[in-house]
Amino acid sequence: xxxxxxxxxxxxxxxxxxxxxxxxxxxxxxxxxxxxxxxxxxxxxxxxxxxxxxxxxxxxxxxxxxxxxxxxxxxxxxxxxxxxxxxxxxxxxxxxxxxxxxxxxxxxxxxxxxxxxxxxxxxxxxxxxxxxxxxxxxxxxxxxxxxxxxxxxxxxxxxxxxxxxxxxxxxxxxxxxxxxxxxxxxxxxxxxxxxxxxxxxxxxxxxxxxxxxxxxxxxxxxxxxxxxxxxxxxxxxxxxxxxxxxxxxxxxxxxxxxxxxxxxxxxxxxxxxxxxxxxxxxx
Numbered sequence: 233x234x235x236x237x238x239x240x241x242x243x244x245x246x247x248x249x250x251x252x253x254x255x256x257x258x259x260x261x262x263x264x265x266x267x268x269x270x271x272x273x274x275x276x277x278x279x280x281x282x283x284x285x286x287x288x289x290x291x292x293x294x295x296x297x298x299x300x301x302x303x304x305x306x307x308x309x310x311x312x313x314x315x316x317x318x319x320x321x322x323x324x325x326x327x328x329x330x331x332x333x334x335x336x337x338x339x340x341x342x343x344x345x346x347x348x349x350x351x352x353x354x355x356x357x358x359x360x361x362x363x364x365x366x367x368x369x370x371x372x373x374x375x376x377x378x379x380x381x382x383x384x385x386x387x388x389x390x391x392x393x394x395x396x397x398x399x400x401x402x403x404x405x406x407x408x409x410x411x412x413x414x415x416x417x418x419x420x421x422x423x424x425x426x427x428x429x430x431x432x433x434x435x436x437x438x439x440x441x442x443x444x445x446x447x448x449x450x451x452x453x454x455x456x457x458x459x460x461x462x463x464x465x466x467x468x469x470x471x472x473x474x475x476x477x478x479x480x481x482x483x484x485x486x487x488x489x490x491x492x493x494x495x496x497x498x499x500x501x502x503x504x505x506x507x508x509x510x511x512x513x514x515x
Contacts, residue, residue, distance in 0.1 A: 234477055235478070235479075235480055235508045235511075235512065236270055237268050237269060237270065237482070237500075237504060238268060238272050238481040239272065240483040241274050242483065242486035243496065244262075245279060246277065247486065248486070249487070249488065256280060256293060257292075257293070261296075263497060266497050268497070270304065270305030270481070271303070272307065273308075275307055275309050275333075275340065293344065303345060304345055305348065305446075306479065306481060307350070309350070315330075315333070318330060319354040320353065320356060320360070321354070321357060322359065327368060334372075334379075338380050338383050339379075341385060347386060350388055351388060351390065353369040353392075353396070354369050354398055355395070355396040369398055377414040381414070386418055388417075389409055389419050390425075392425055402435075402436045402440065405421065406440065406443065418446075419443050420446035421436045421444075422450060423448065423449055423450055423451070423464075424450035424452070424483070428452075434469070438470060438473070444474065445478065447481065449467070449504065451484070453487075454483075454487045455485075456499035457499075457503050465507060471511075480504065484500060485497075
């Protein structure tokens with residue numbers, strides 16, 4: 233069993249606030265110096281919005297990743313904002329646009345060597361029933377999974393209780409996975425959302441079990457782990473118990489401008505790396 237640490241790019245620009253902002257090359261370099269083995273790239277400008285990431289830039293970033301020995305642990309779509317990117321939108325054109333955006337993200341992720349793309353099941357818009365919104369999301373996931381399979385990419389369903397109203401619990405994600413019933417569709421969760429629901433993060437790990445393919449780590453209020461009230465010792469021990477072999481991606485410090493991204497990246501790494509080493513019997 234090997235657990236590795238990754239860091240999400242949001243606090244270095246793009247979502248949901250604009251500043252501070254750093255080029256993706258700079259982010260890769262900084263995270264590598266801290267010790268991270270992986271990077272989770274948000275598919276938004278200025279880092280990696282597919283329509284504005286040229287062939288030349290894709291090749292350049294690939295070389296930067298190789299230079300610093302950094303893996304793309306995962307990618308996720310650019311959410312909300314102007315284009316919406318809501319797979320459960322009542323506007324058919326938006327749903328189609330979002331599906332195509334996911335396919336573009338999958339292609340880019342695979343080009344950079346990544347094998348995991350997050351699936352955010354969308355949100356229910358006033359006037360749309362939950363049953364209909366769920367059906368649209370499941371239909372979109374089914375189609376997107378076919379493209380993902382072609383590229384050797386796994387899609388992971390994330391419950392997002394703080395921000396959405398379709399899939400916001402552990403069981404919702406598992407139910408959607410079972411309904412779509414594709415071998416490359418698994419589940420993940422973010423400890424931030426579990427804490428928001430006043431639930432126990434380690435419980436999610438045991439309940440998702442073999443279907444858990446990815447995980448976001450965040451303390452309450454998007455603080456670095458160890459800075460809030462989350463129990464991350466139990467999280468690491470639970471991951472060890474289920475034989476989790478994958479990335480723990482930090483998704484922290486991006487919800488406000490008054491955050492120093494290097495600081496929260498270091499805090500998370502320096503807190504979690506000893507816990508992982510201890511769990512895996514490393515000195």
